[in-house]
Amino acid sequence: xxxxxxxxxxxxxxxxxxxxxxxxxxxxxxxxxxxxxxxxxxxxxxxxxxxxxxxxxxxxxxxxxxxxxxxxxxxxxxxxxxxxxxxxxxxxxxxxxxxxxxxxxxxxxxxxxxxxxxxxxxxxxxxxxxxxxxxxxxxxxxxxxxxxxxxxxxxxxxxxxxxxxxxxxxxxxxxxxxxxxxxxxxxxxxxxxxxxxxxxxxxxxxxxxxxxxxxxxxxxxxxxxxxxxxxxxxxxxxxxxxxxxxxxxxxxxxxxxxxxxxxxxxxxxxxxxxxxxxxxxxxxxxxxxxxxxxxxxxxxxxxxxxxxxxxxxxxxxxxxxxxxxxxxxxxx
Amino acid sequence: xxxxxxxxxxxxxxxxxxxxxxxxxxxxxxxxxxxxxxxxxxxxxxxxxxxxxxxxxxxxxxxxxxxxxxxxxxxxxxxxxxxxxxxxxxxxxxxxxxxxxxxxxxxxxxxxxxxxxxxxxxxxxxxxxxxxxxxxxxxxxxxxxxxxxxxxxxxxxxxxxxxxxxxxxxxxxxxxxxxxxxxxxxxxxxxxxxxxxxxxxxxxxxxxxxxxxxxxxxxxxxxxxxxxxxxxxxxxxxxxxxxxxxxxxx
Amino acid sequence: xxxxxxxxxxxxxxxxxxxxxxxxxxxxxxxxxxxxxxxxxxxxxxxxxxxxxxxxxxxxxxxxxxxxxxxxxxxxxxxxxxxxxxxxxxxxxxxxxxxxxxxxxxxxxxxxxxxxxxxxxxxxxxxxxxxxxxxxxxxxxxxxxxxxxxxxxxxxxxxxxxxxxxxxxxxxxxxxxxxxxxxxxxxxxxxxxxxxxxxxxxxxxxxxxxxxxxxxxxxxxxxxxxxxxxxxxxxxxxxxxxxxxxxxxxxxxxxxxxxxxxxxxxxxxxxxxxxxx
Numbered sequence: 001x002x003x004x005x006x007x008x009x010x011x012x013x014x015x016x017x018x019x020x021x022x023x024x025x026x027x028x029x030x031x032x033x034x035x036x037x038x039x040x041x042x043x044x045x046x047x048x049x050x051x052x053x054x055x056x057x058x059x060x061x062x063x064x065x066x067x068x069x070x071x072x073x074x075x076x077x078x079x080x081x082x083x084x085x086x087x088x089x090x091x092x093x094x095x096x097x098x099x100x101x102x103x104x105x106x107x108x109x110x111x112x113x114x115x116x117x118x119x120x121x122x123x124x125x126x127x128x129x130x131x132x133x134x135x136x137x138x139x140x141x142x143x144x145x146x147x148x149x150x151x152x153x154x155x156x157x158x159x160x161x162x163x164x165x166x167x168x169x170x171x172x173x174x175x176x177x178x179x180x181x182x183x184x185x186x187x188x189x190x191x192x193x194x195x196x197x198x199x200x201x202x203x204x205x206x207x208x209x210x211x212x213x214x215x216x217x218x219x220x221x222x223x224x225x226x227x228x229x230x231x232x233x234x235x236x237x238x239x240x241x242x243x244x245x246x247x248x249x250x251x252x253x254x255x256x257x258x259x260x261x262x263x264x265x266x267x268x269x270x271x272x273x274x275x276x277x278x279x280x281x282x283x284x285x286x287x288x289x290x291x292x293x294x295x296x297x298x299x300x301x302x303x304x305x306x307x308x309x310x311x312x313x314x315x316x317x318x319x320x321x322x323x324x325x326x327x328x329x330x331x332x
Numbered sequence: 333x334x335x336x337x338x339x340x341x342x343x344x345x346x347x348x349x350x351x352x353x354x355x356x357x358x359x360x361x362x363x364x365x366x367x368x369x370x371x372x373x374x375x376x377x378x379x380x381x382x383x384x385x386x387x388x389x390x391x392x393x394x395x396x397x398x399x400x401x402x403x404x405x406x407x408x409x410x411x412x413x414x415x416x417x418x419x420x421x422x423x424x425x426x427x428x429x430x431x432x433x434x435x436x437x438x439x440x441x442x443x444x445x446x447x448x449x450x451x452x453x454x455x456x457x458x459x460x461x462x463x464x465x466x467x468x469x470x471x472x473x474x475x476x477x478x479x480x481x482x483x484x485x486x487x488x489x490x491x492x493x494x495x496x497x498x499x500x501x502x503x504x505x506x507x508x509x510x511x512x513x514x515x516x517x518x519x520x521x522x523x524x525x526x527x528x529x530x531x532x533x534x535x536x537x538x539x540x541x542x543x544x545x546x547x548x549x550x551x552x553x554x555x556x557x558x559x560x561x562x563x564x565x566x567x568x569x570x571x572x573x574x575x576x577x578x579x580x581x582x
Numbered sequence: 583x584x585x586x587x588x589x590x591x592x593x594x595x596x597x598x599x600x601x602x603x604x605x606x607x608x609x610x611x612x613x614x615x616x617x618x619x620x621x622x623x624x625x626x627x628x629x630x631x632x633x634x635x636x637x638x639x640x641x642x643x644x645x646x647x648x649x650x651x652x653x654x655x656x657x658x659x660x661x662x663x664x665x666x667x668x669x670x671x672x673x674x675x676x677x678x679x680x681x682x683x684x685x686x687x688x689x690x691x692x693x694x695x696x697x698x699x700x701x702x703x704x705x706x707x708x709x710x711x712x713x714x715x716x717x718x719x720x721x722x723x724x725x726x727x728x729x730x731x732x733x734x735x736x737x738x739x740x741x742x743x744x745x746x747x748x749x750x751x752x753x754x755x756x757x758x759x760x761x762x763x764x765x766x767x768x769x770x771x772x773x774x775x776x777x778x779x780x781x782x783x784x785x786x787x788x789x790x791x792x793x794x795x796x797x798x799x800x801x802x803x804x805x806x807x808x809x810x811x812x813x814x815x816x817x818x819x820x821x822x823x824x825x826x827x828x829x830x831x832x833x834x835x836x837x838x839x840x841x842x843x844x845x846x847x848x849x850x851x852x853x854x855x856x857x858x859x
Contacts, residue, residue, distance in 0.1 A: 023647035049675050050650050188645055189667040218422050220414060221472075224377055228403050229476070230426040305639045305648030 061190035062296035070288020073262020086262035089153035091130030099126020123253030184309035338383035354514035361538035423475025628832035719842025737789035741798030764849035781814030
């Protein structure tokens with residue numbers, strides 16, 4: 001129990017740190033003042049607006065997205081029994097980015113479809129099509145070899161990434177700028193609407209994944225044996241992958257392609273901490289949240305006033321963490 | 333369970349047989365005869381290209397009958413990072429909704445003691461020796477068996493390949509209990525005649541995907557003929573002091 | 583710190599402007615309004631006095647918080663900033679913004695721009711005298727250029743920092759007009775002002791002179807040798823005659839406030855001295 005409280009405090013500390021540091025620093029006192037004035041309904045002023053409408057949604061968005069991406073990566077690794085896999089590698093992120101870029105350029109004329117929904121739907125379709133494409137190429141084998149999956153993922157990613165480049169070439173200027181930026185992953189445009197959506201999804205995901213982890217545990221004895229125990233393995237895998245694609249496509253549609261989180265966080269959790277199947281979901285989720293919120297803080301601060309794309313920061317920070325965790329494991 | 337003209341690609345050709353409830357059948361045949369494939373078909377893991385078989389209901393709907401069809405597989409899967417107790421407890425998964433956690437624990441403990449692996453219960457599976465892993469595997473599958481089942485089917489695929497003799501004897505002992513309860517139709521695949529033979533009622537000989545013939549296990553001469561035909565060797569099954577042997581004749 | 587919604591922002595001690603266009607910054611400096619500017623974008627380096635002003639980042643890769651940290655009372659931009667979201671966020675927060683109507687992409691529209699800015703910032707007389715001065719200088723430069731006989735083919739290469747690659751400047755760009763005023767000819771067709779480098783187009787247009795803007799030129803470690811990294815250049819007569827020169831962005835790529843000087847500089851580079859009368 002103490003462990004959970006400890007990590008909960010770390011998470012809270014990370015959030016507060018990210019809320020206060022930035023191009024403009026806010027002290028805890030002023031943050032409290034902003035909120036008090038907001039609750040009391042006083043007239044908004046610029047500093048308060050910056051905190052409430054720019055900084056806070058961004059921090060919470062990166063926090064929640066980190067958890068979602070980490071958990072999705074974890075479950076993909078378990079489903080495929082393959083330690084070197086993450087949503088970015090099975091085409092989901094680039095497919096979603098492609099779908100969203102198509103929408104940016106061609107789709108905004110559809111009157112009856114609100115922009116956010118249309119955006120998300122095309123990203124989701126793009127992600128699903130790309131992922132299906134990867135599976136189609138690997139022949140729908142349940143456990144394709146590491147090499148086959150990696151190479152196929154690389155090929156499909158390359159295909160959709162060049163698709164994005166092509167679409168941005170066709171795009172008129174303002175659209176083209178959006179596409180480029182968001183292909184790199186940034187939280188600078190986070191809104192409260194997105195944060196609320198992420199909250200809902202996180203809630204559903206944690207419930208769903210905690211339930212699914214029991215089945216994942218049984219799958220460890222082999223698909224056949226699991227099937228003989230009454231688990232419809234194929235249906236479970238399809239459902240899980242669909243769920244993961246939806247989650248990742250949504251995050252990509254909101255904030256662009258953020259790779260690497262789903263790959264390294266599950267490994268760091270397993271290498272550094274004692275985990276059982278039952279508590280693994282929470283641990284992976286929490287570490288993913290803390291990681292990405294701090295990565296976003298670094299992306300803002302490292303080369304201020306320039307903001308680095310978050311993918312660069314996740315690699316810069318993630319790789320040493322991963323290597324040190326790996327080394328400590330090898331020592332044992 | 334009645335099997336009618338079951339076919340699967342080129343491996344199984346027109347296999348038909350009527351398995352009676354509560355009886356024990358031994359299936360033998362040379363490599364490539366399709367013995368394992370037959371079991372996989374009967375377990376519902378693969379779909380036949382033609383033909384059908386009937387359980388209690390008309391069509392064999394695997395997922396509704398998980399409590400009744402149990403398969404002990406030949407290959408052990410390399411399980412990582414689970415304790416022995418967790419692995420054996422998985423056998424109760426089909427029943428977990430209906431039974432309390434206490435009952436699951438109790439049955440698991442029972443299996444651990446039956447198969448003499450209680451001392452290993454908190455060890456990780458991948459740290460065990462081959463023989464110990466085999467016992468865990470058996471314990472898990474046995475944990476899935478229920479004596480109160482009606483018309484159950486217990487399929488066993490060459491469990492004696494990695495022969496650990498002490499396990500073998502425990503196996504025969506436990507299988508006898510199953511036979512006595514008459515809850516399951518036992519279909520066991522083996523490539524030789526061993527101590528388990530005395531429990532078998534009938535023997536089927538498979539060759540190239542079809543049933544070459546079947547006979548009662550007492551009928552040793554008929555059995556020898558069938559085996560000789562299947563293996564294209566001169567084989568003889570004989571009994572000596574309450575044990576059965578398979579020998580090759582010069 | 584109030585957010586003023588008045589259209590004509592007056593200058594004075596309370597003014598805190600952020601100007602995100604290099605052309606506008608030059609004009610503001612020429613109109614003596616520079617003291618009101620608290621931050622500029624990375625590409626604004628002319629005149630020298632601008633370089634001392636703090637930067638908010640590259641105008642095609644902006645972030646909202648650094649802009650707001652300067653507590654601006656007005657954000658001046660030329661509709662060429664990215665990402666789009668930053669403009670929306672500034673609007674949502676009610677930060678006053680202004681972009682001027684005149685495009686400033688030709689000589690005449692640049693004069694219009696200066697006059698428009700003069701009106702907006704209430705310095706009409708300064709604007710008028712600036713325009714007059716520029717017209718005079720340009721006339722002198724044109725007379726100078728007329729002394730040359732040749733009309734060299736010029737290729738201009740610019741480095742796009744947002745996408746990190748080299749670009750060829752086309753006939754549709756302001757640079758083309760500067761080159762024309764300087765008595766040269768820019769022969770790369772296109773619908774946008776710049777396009778990606780293509781070795782075939784470079785080779786077939788066979789320029790006599792290549793001008794590379796400062797940032798792109800300085801990226802090569804030494805001068806002539808590694809310019810060959812750019813595709814298609816080694817076949818051109820410019821390369822063979824070693825007529826590849828460095829030029830500052832503010833001298834060629836847009837119309838600044840010293841048009842005459844720009845034209846003179848460019849013409850001195852592109853014409854052979856021998857061609858002079």
